[in-house]
Amino acid sequence: METPIQKVRFGTRGSLLARTQTQWVAHRFQRLYPQIEVELVVIETTGDKQRDRPFTAVGTKGMFVKEIEEALLQGTIDVGVHSAKDLPSELPNGLSIICIPPREVPYDVLIAREARSLEQLPAQAVIGTSSLRRRAQIASVRPDLRFVELRGNLDTRLRKLKEGQCDALVLAYAGLHRLGAEWEGRITQILPKEVCLPAPGQGALAIEAREDREDLRALFSALHCTDSACTLEAERSFQAALGGGCTVPIGALASLEGPSAVVLEAVVVSPDGRQRLFDTYTGLRSRAREVGATLARRMLERGAKVLIEAHR
Numbered sequence: 001m002e003t004p005i006q007k008v009r010f011g012t013r014g015s016l017l018a019r020t021q022t023q024w025v026a027h028r029f030q031r032l033y034p035q036i037e038v039e040l041v042v043i044e045t046t047g048d049k050q051r052d053r054p055f056t057a058v059g060t061k062g063m064f065v066k067e068i069e070e071a072l073l074q075g076t077i078d079v080g081v082h083s084a085k086d087l088p089s090e091l092p093n094g095l096s097i098i099c100i101p102p103r104e105v106p107y108d109v110l111i112a113r114e115a116r117s118l119e120q121l122p123a124q125a126v127i128g129t130s131s132l133r134r135r136a137q138i139a140s141v142r143p144d145l146r147f148v149e150l151r152g153n154l155d156t157r158l159r160k161l162k163e164g165q166c167d168a169l170v171l172a173y174a175g176l177h178r179l180g181a182e183w184e185g186r187i188t189q190i191l192p193k194e195v196c197l198p199a200p201g202q203g204a205l206a207i208e209a210r211e212d213r214e215d216l217r218a219l220f221s222a223l224h225c226t227d228s229a230c231t232l233e234a235e236r237s238f239q240a241a242l243g244g245g246c247t248v249p250i251g252a253l254a255s256l257e258g259p260s261a262v263v264l265e266a267v268v269v270s271p272d273g274r275q276r277l278f279d280t281y282t283g284l285r286s287r288a289r290e291v292g293a294t295l296a297r298r299m300l301e302r303g304a305k306v307l308i309e310a311h312r
């Protein structure tokens with residue numbers, strides 16, 4: 001018989017949010033398996049090192065996960081805990097997602113200095129965000145608003161808002177919620193999905209490990225949420241089917257309907273927000289992957305392909 005696992009090393013990025021999320025997972029794991037030792041290993045990623053440069057200059061693909069994946073392959077950590085939306089559609093050979101814990105509320109939120117909602121922001125107000133997806137969708141409903149690139153950790157962003165460098169921020173609800181009541185309390189408005197459709201995977205965590213670690217997969221199955229895994233699969237297969245060359249902003253959100261259906265909603269938007277394609281497709285939960293791929297194919301045929309090529 002194989003020797004039972006005595007210790008699990010959890011790889012995490014160093015940001016406050018990443019560490020909080022990883023601790024959340026490690027804590028639940030520890031409660032399930034008190035006899036197994038748990039260790040957090042902080043790994044600096046390209047995305048963290050390049051924090052002050054705009055996303056567009058660093059290239060976003062996998063910038064928050066690469067170093068964690070290298071550590072998994074080298075065996076210096078056992079599992080990596082990621083925000084699912086930071087994971088590129090294709091994983092490196094030899095690695096797989098072994099667990100999707102229950103997902104948090106996936107929506108984006110507005111944190112405004114004075115206004116009480118997006119509609120109430122004065123004309124020409126300045127939104128601080130580094131996300132092209134948020135910028136394009138918000139510009140589509142409020143073409144008068146202005147945008148500034150705002151990076152750095154949440155502390156820094158909230159300070160810049162307070163100092164008046166912008167009038168409002170747009171962030172993921174999930175991150176603020178996980179950081180606790182003090183952060184969540186800053187939220188002004190949860191943005192409806194009709195205004196700002198979240199990024200594929202937003203609000204979900206993904207636990208990655210080496211494919212051959214069946215022992216870990218078995219242990220983590222107790223933390224796995226099949227509902228969350230299903231919606232994530234639909235969103236990620238949509239993203240993958242739109243293609244790696246897709247540089248225009250997209251949003252995708254799946255939800256479960258009744259006992260056996262999954263509904264996927266998606267948008268493809270031009271960077272200036274003037275063109276916005278929305279479509280939705282419902283299929284079987286057991287076919288979540290096809291739901292994503294089918295909707296992507298249909299949207300490409302109905303104008304997304306032209307839109308993507310125009311902005312390459």
Ligand SMILES: NCc1[nH]cc(CCC(=O)O)c1CC(=O)O
Pocket residue numbers: 083084085086170171172173174175201202203204205
């Ligand atoms: N881009 C960084 C990032 N990756 C995941 C989250 C939020 C948490 C989540 O989506 O689970 C954030 C911050 C944000 O977008 O506000």
